[in-house]
Amino acid sequence: MTRFSASPHPLMGRRALLKAVLAGAGVAAVPGLAACGSGDGGGGATDTVSFGNNQSDQVPKDAITAVLKSFEGESGLKVSINTKQHEQYQEQINNYLQGKPDDVLSWFAGYRMRFFAEKGLTGDLSDVWSKVSSGYEPGLKEASTASDGKQYLIPFVQYPWGMFYLKSVWQQRGYTVPKTLDEMVALSTKMKADGLAPIAFAQKQGWPGMGTFDQLNFRINGYQFHVDLMAGKEDWQGAKVREVFDTWKRLLPFHQENALGREWQEAAQSLQQGKSGMFLLGTFVAQQFKGKEEDLDFFPYPEINPEHGQDTVEAPIDGYMMSKKPGNPEGAAKLLEFMSTPAAQLAYLKADPTQIAASNKADTSGYNSLQKKAAQVIKEAAHITQFLDRDTDPRFASDAATNGINAFIQNPDDIDTILKGMADQAKTIFTE
Template identity: 55%
Template sequence: MDRQPPISRRNLLLGAAAFGVPAALVGCGSGGTPAPGPSGTGPGALGTVTIGSNASDEIPKKSLDTVVKSFTQAATRINTVDHNTFQENINRYLRGTPDDVFTWFAGYRMQFFAEQGLAVDISDVWREIGGDYTQAFKDQSTGVDGKQYFVPFTYYPWAVFYRKSLWRDKGYEPPATLDEFTALARRMKADGLIPIAFADKDGWPAMGTFDILNLRTNGYDFHVSLMGGKESWTDPRVRQVFDTWRGLMEFHQPAALGRTWQEAAQSLAQKKTGMYLLGMFVAQQIPEADRDDLDFFTFPEINPAYGTDSIDAPIDGYMISAKARNVAGAKALLKHFAQASAQNVATGLDPGTLAASSKADTSGYSSLQKRGAELVSKATHIAQFLDRDTRPDFASTVMIPSLQTFVGKPDEIDPLLASIEQQKANIFR
């Protein structure tokens, strides 16, 4: 599918080659030309802006396309690549022939590419949009050099999701401690349910389980230090995390390495599983008529010293590649993404997201979105997610296969942790 001007076959193939994937994996934004704006700001006034997007699922893809359609200062082309493929090939992409603007993540992942000189300093953009964001969002958009490289668009919390009607029928109550969580899982199993929906075919979902268990067991500071390569993976505190996880494995949906997160979410929708630890985007897989039946609780306390003070709440947004051909148009587009009105459109179309702008209208939020915003506002510490809080190469080449190995063979912890530590030492030098 094309936006005006149309994408040539050559450009389509170049986009695919930049990611090292077949052109069949690449899609484009939907058709149509934006409505004319004021003189000097209509379509094409700033040329054409290309957007490299990882929003390959139906709802996020439609959301981005709709938001971009209302941008009137330049023509646009959206080059969509499968989400996982995008992340796995991002380094090669940015060093090759990247689009002007690309979807990416706040925090460490943003800082990593900024330090590599692969992103454009957009501090001038922030001088215009800064009043629309809290300091926390600005901090997550700032490189180690104190300059801004990222515009936050939406975010979402991770929590344990469930169907209210199922829990009401069974008399289940959200647990407050790990012991209560385990007792609930046993009860669900006795009732003929698979207690915990689980999938890790794509490699990243298990990271969320590791994150929350580590945050609950060892606290935010240790977690961030571990992600930064400053702690040993053979530390007894890390071993305790995997021991706890192994103890919960009997309640997880089996054969997880052959299942996508979407399939696991559908099992929750069908009431075949009792609960699911995932991001709020799980709502995308719940039929619209049933979304009011979806609720969540934050993962329960493990260590009283840390309680439930920390959560994962990743921030998604946009950056400008250092090789951008249309920096002026790209900066105008980022200002568009920063507008509350643009984010309102996105959160209205995607039930699994919350607007990053502090000026966004939340009156139209669903009950789930309102609860999600409340959960984030009450958290003392907010992590970005394992593959966003550490080096991209460590996340993709070490942690994805390591966690998949653990999921497949949860009894072989010590050799696995020794392997992770050895590989970490070679990467974090």
């Protein structure tokens, strides 16, 4: 998982999001990133590929550096690494791509990728995909494809979201994995009677509740509606979104109280201590279970609408794009093809075993139990979503979605007012 230095979750902070919005509106970015690339006709040396890196924390930075050194050894090319602090990279990306970006650069699949591809700011990777497509499941290709049907990103690593629990606690109390929403309600009722908070919940950081919304929306309304809603093509005041919040309202009494004052790490600790029964989060939650990793397990969010079953999994994908006019197009294509290989991805994962290789050809024998489960869940999914803030306009995520979800948690009886506010903001943002 690509993480920001300020938070272990791969989500831009609200301040950073607002800065990114300003950058998108044409406000100058802080100098640095945009000036370092050789792309956009920058005339980089033909034996060198420039690489825009957002892995600024030391462990992942060392890991990606080792991967690129391996590429140098295999290809005979040199890689010039341009590393920027993670949030700063995000804030400057718009100006960076319009200036002289690096030949190959770090970014995210889904809406974030499509946004720049459809502006014509990144390079078409369809030729590379024609060589590497057999190494990816259809859902990953879908998440790397823009509206023109072409691919603009090579997936590298990813991690799924799910309902986490401690096997020992469930075995002791006789709990079984729920397959449907009604089964999860029955299980939650039993957990509450047993003195547990059925569903650990935290919303102080503003983003965890987005995960709950996503799960409910694509379980109820399906993948395509969810993607269209995130893109501003569906009505936030419509009956389908209303059903999502009505369903959440039914589940809210089973969630840990006072979520707006709790960080996700605290919610994870309540699960680790056996005070909560389940917790919806990404596999990075394992950071809070040192010494108990093998006791940690998860299951995909239960079925709600049989038409869609459990066909969609939230599994953010980090990968690499190519600049529109790389200084070394042949070298860039070779590097991107290399980054699609199991060897490159597994070498990186030695530094972060909370996520998995995007390639379906990766040898999973060295994975821990959580990674093996993550790989299985992703492989079985028909569709992959990225997480609300990656699948929609960042202005909507940072303001309307965050404030709307927080308001709902505070007052779930005021759904109509909340949805009107979200719908009004969506109309403003997506019609500009």
